[in-house]
Amino acid sequence: MSSAYAGEPATPYLRVDVGRLRSNIEATAARAAAAGVSLRPHAKTHKTPEIARLQIAAGAVGLTVATIGEAEVFVDGGVEDLFIAYPLWLSDEAVRQLRDLAGRADLAIGVDSVAAATRAGSLLAGTGIAALVEVDSGQHRTGVPAGDAGAVAAAAVEAGLPVRGVFTFPGHGYSPDLMRTAADDEAAALSAAVASFREAGLEPDIVSGGSTPTLGHSHTGELTELRPGVYVFGDAQQWELGVMQPEAIALTCRATVVSHAGGRLVLDSGGKALGADRAAYATGSGRLLEHPDARIVLLSEHHAVVDLADGALPPLGSRVDVVPNHVCAAVNLADTLWADDATTLAPWAVAARGRNA
């Protein structure tokens, strides 16, 4: 709890603890280096060129993004190596954008079907753009079965699209009981995918996986590259999964106490600031950094009603730091992150906010 200080932005706003951010970036870079794998962080979490540059400076080989629009922002921001980890279906405009990007950066895209691989080859052959084949390691979202990876890769190569390797996202590891299992599933799927490539006469250079919850388990087997995103900030999901402790959480939503209605704490950090994500294992709609027992028990667009548990209500008008459940969603709602380096509060533009296409 704190009071507003002169020049502080109006609440709710997102505040980044730059010391913690740097520490998270360095710790994960060191972990990847120690495991002998490359780090290609997913920039969908921060969407912010300043943070991308810190990641590259700490040794990341490039960035992962989800959309062409994000890739454009980070190439504009000076990043030279990008993987769009998404099964793009290529419209005419998408092809035009990708060709333009290929002249400015090393670029790869995801494919997860023979049809998409063939189409991408026909539209992108000769541009220098490469593909990675996505396999499903247990999340059951996108990706082919690992045993089909070689066939998709062969179709891409046949169509003129170079294939660098294979990737997966062990997203089912977002569960307290499944982090280890998901990492094992990932290792098994990637191993099977590599075998499938070899059966097709192809050798993958890149075998890519990883997520923040599985980061402690993902360094084995065929893996050559990790793509975690959330680790830069942490959030209430990582806190509740036990992956990151509150002392490491580097992004909070600073909120003002606007009401004590019903004897509860009501903050101005609603779902339009925090995002409305609430995983099955979540104990609430967000947490307070300095009140570990508190939970947001009712979240609407501009109100967060908090059960404080320890009883002493911070006064009306005071400010508290809220930890969003899912930081990627919160960042995508903000135009600016306020970077606090303990001496100044600097605005960082969330330059790729809203770049969904």
Added chain:
Amino acid sequence: MSSAYAGEPATPYLRVDVGRLRSNIEATAARAAAAGVSLRPHAKTHKTPEIARLQIAAGAVGLTVATIGEAEVFVDGGVEDLFIAYPLWLSDEAVRQLRDLAGRADLAIGVDSVAAATRAGSLLAGTGIAALVEVDSGQHRTGVPAGDAGAVAAAAVEAGLPVRGVFTFPGHGYSPDLMRTAADDEAAALSAAVASFREAGLEPDIVSGGSTPTLGHSHTGELTELRPGVYVFGDAQQWELGVMQPEAIALTCRATVVSHAGGRLVLDSGGKALGADRAAYATGSGRLLEHPDARIVLLSEHHAVVDLADGALPPLGSRVDVVPNHVCAAVNLADTLWADDATTLAPWAVAARGRNA
């Protein structure tokens, strides 16, 4: 399902059916007029000056907003009468902004405690800004018990802040079994609040309530004004509550089929386009306008995995119209609404997007 046409924006994008939008605006205006109450729509749903002007043209007495930033956008857009239906805690900067707005529009704010009322009076007396007292009618979010309304109003008046009346939000009506109950609770709370005002020697001019789910039940008792928001567009929540039929839904997220992984439909309309809201009564994370039995069964940031129920998968690259669960959240993720009047597709700026303060 449809194919992309020349000049269509990249997916995912939000498309407004202007004919349906106009019809929804006119039907609710007519309903309010028939009931003899004023309509002051909540603009947090659309955040778009073009839509505000349609509402005013159809007879709305002014707009409701949630934040000072939204008020600034709509005053800039020509709206002359605004109610900030929120228990603002007034920072120095907020006072400066409100004083500026008061010179350009008729302005009222919410208060829900004696402390906030006294503070607002001390800071805003003489500006022409008025207050409405918020009462809790059963949602248990903000607002005082109805019997305390008169005391809060008296404190405001004593501090120099004119009080226009009382307001509530029957938000617990967002439940299939509670719409009627919430409307009844609202009527009872407003009636008790009016009595409390009179005991304090005050007479409320405005007795304000309403929400889209309770719209069919809210025209009774002391009510003089309705503040629904979602009715302009509708969404999957209103569809599932039975409040609006799919034929009335005026906003969809147009999405592209990017994968058939696992034999399911995967769209590029993830939670960063649709929002992640999922009420307890929701049957999924979003629906498809032309496939009423389909449900989004897995929503991540850039993927919506759909269980289509009827089996025939739309082809890769084709486009479908997704109905977000909660349209206010979806709109707040977009910089532009694409307004389709059957002959042209025009960009409307979501000018108040992200204006959380």
